[in-house]
Amino acid sequence: MVKPIQKNCLKVSLFITCLMAILCFEKIALSDPEQGDKKKPVVTYSNPYFKGTKEDRESQIKRMATLFGVECDFCHNEDLTVFSEEGEKSKKMMKASAALGVECDHCHVDRKHYKENEQQAKKMFELCEVMGTDCDFCHAGKDKFTKKGEKSKTAFVTRDWPTEGTKQCLECHTEKKQFALNFYGWQVLNAMKGSKGM
Numbered sequence: 001m002v003k004p005i006q007k008n009c010l011k012v013s014l015f016i017t018c019l020m021a022i023l024c025f026e027k028i029a030l031s032d033p034e035q036g037d038k039k040k041p042v043v044t045y046s047n048p049y050f051k052g053t054k055e056d057r058e059s060q061i062k063r064m065a066t067l068f069g070v071e072c073d074f075c076h077n078e079d080l081t082v083f084s085e086e087g088e089k090s091k092k093m094m095k096a097s098a099a100l101g102v103e104c105d106h107c108h109v110d111r112k113h114y115k116e117n118e119q120q121a122k123k124m125f126e127l128c129e130v131m132g133t134d135c136d137f138c139h140a141g142k143d144k145f146t147k148k149g150e151k152s153k154t155a156f157v158t159r160d161w162p163t164e165g166t167k168q169c170l171e172c173h174t175e176k177k178q179f180a181l182n183f184y185g186w187q188v189l190n191a192m193k194g195s196k197g198m
C-alpha cells in the first residue's frame with residue numbers, strides 16, 4: 001500500500017519529469033530550423049556530403065558559397081525546392097566529393113578555376129559515364145580504394161589510361177554495365193585461369 005504522503009511525492013516527481021521532458025523536446029524542436037513557426041518544407045539533410053552537427057553543416061555550406069563566390073540562390077531557393085542547373089550539378093559533385101572524402105576545394109580553386117587534378121577529374125567523370133558507375137565503385141574515402149578500385153589501378157597503368165582513355169576498356173568490358181565482362185573479356189579471364197592452373 002502507498003501512503004498518502006508518498007503518493008504526493010510520486011505525483012510531484014512525475015510532474016517534474018514531465019516538465020523536463022517537455023522542455024527538452026521544445027529545445028530539440030527549436031534547434032531544427034525547419035520546424036519553426038514558418039511552414040517550410042522539411043529539409044531532408046540526406047545528402048551524404050553533409051557531415052556532423054548542424055553547425056558543422058552550416059560551415060560546410062558557408063565554405064562552399066565562399067569558394068564559389070556566390071549567394072545561396074546561385075544553386076537553390078530558400079526552401080530547397082527549386083535547384084538551378086548549377087545546383088543540380090552540385091548534387092552530383094557532392095556525391096563525388098563524399099566518395100573521395102574531400103570538399104569542393106579539392107578540385108575547385110574558385111568558380112572559374114580548377115586545380116591541377118582537373119584533367120584527371122574530368123576523365124574520371126567520363127569513365128563513370130561510359131561504364132555506368134559512381135565514384136564510390138572505386139573510391140572509399142580520402143586516399144582509400146575499394147577492391148575494384150585497386151584492380152583498376154593496375155588496369156590504368158597497363159592500359160596507359162591517362163592518355164589512351166576509357167574506350168579501350170570496352171575491349172573486354174561491357175559499356176554501362178559497371179565493368180561486367182563481355183565475351184572477349186570472359187575468354188581473357190578463362191585464359192588467365194588456365195595459365196594459373198585454376
Ligand code: HEC
Pocket residue numbers: 043044045046047050057061062064065068070071072073074075076080086087088090091094
Ligand atoms: C554551389 C551550390 C550551392 C550553394 C552556393 C549553396 N547551396 Fe545549399 N545545397 C546545395 C546542394 C546541391 C544541396 C544538397 C541538396 C540535396 O542533395 O538534396 C544543398 C543543401 C543545403 C541545405 C541542407 C543541408 C543538409 O544538411 O542536407 C541547406 C540548409 C542549404 N543548402 C543552405 C544553403 C545556404 C544558407 C546557402 C548560402 C549561404 C547555400 N545553401 C548555398 C547547393 C548549394
Ligand code: HEC
Pocket residue numbers: 049064086087089090093094096097100102103104105106107108114118121122
Ligand atoms: C574531383 C574533383 C571535383 C570535386 C571534388 C568537385 N568538383 Fe565540381 N567540377 C569538377 C570538374 C572537373 C568540373 C567541370 C566538369 C565539366 O565540365 O563537366 C566541375 C564543375 C562544377 C560545376 C559546374 C560549373 C559550371 O560553371 O559549369 C559546379 C556548379 C560544381 N562543379 C560544383 C561543385 C561543388 C558544389 C563541389 C563540392 C560539393 C564540387 N563541385 C566538387 C571537379 C570537382
Ligand code: HEC
Pocket residue numbers: 096100117120121124125127128133134135136137138139145148149150152153156
Ligand atoms: C573504376 C574505378 C574508378 C572510378 C569509378 C573512379 N575512380 Fe577516381 N581514381 C581511381 C584510381 C585507381 C585512382 C588512383 C590513380 C592512381 O593511383 O594513379 C583515382 C584517382 C582519382 C583522382 C586523383 C587523385 C585525387 O584524389 O585527386 C581524382 C580527382 C578522382 N579519382 C576522381 C574521381 C571522381 C570524381 C570519380 C567519380 C566521377 C571517380 N574518380 C571515379 C579509380 C576510379
Ligand code: HEC
Pocket residue numbers: 148149151152155156159161165166168169170171172173178179180181185186188189
Ligand atoms: C584485355 C581485357 C581487359 C581490358 C582491356 C580491361 N580489362 Fe578490366 N578486367 C579484365 C578481366 C578478365 C577482369 C576479371 C578478372 C579480374 O577480376 O582480375 C577484369 C576486371 C576489372 C575490374 C574489376 C571488376 C569487378 O567487378 O570486380 C575493374 C574495375 C577493371 N577490370 C577495370 C578496367 C579498366 C579501368 C580498364 C581500362 C583502362 C580495363 N579494366 C580494361 C580484362 C580487361
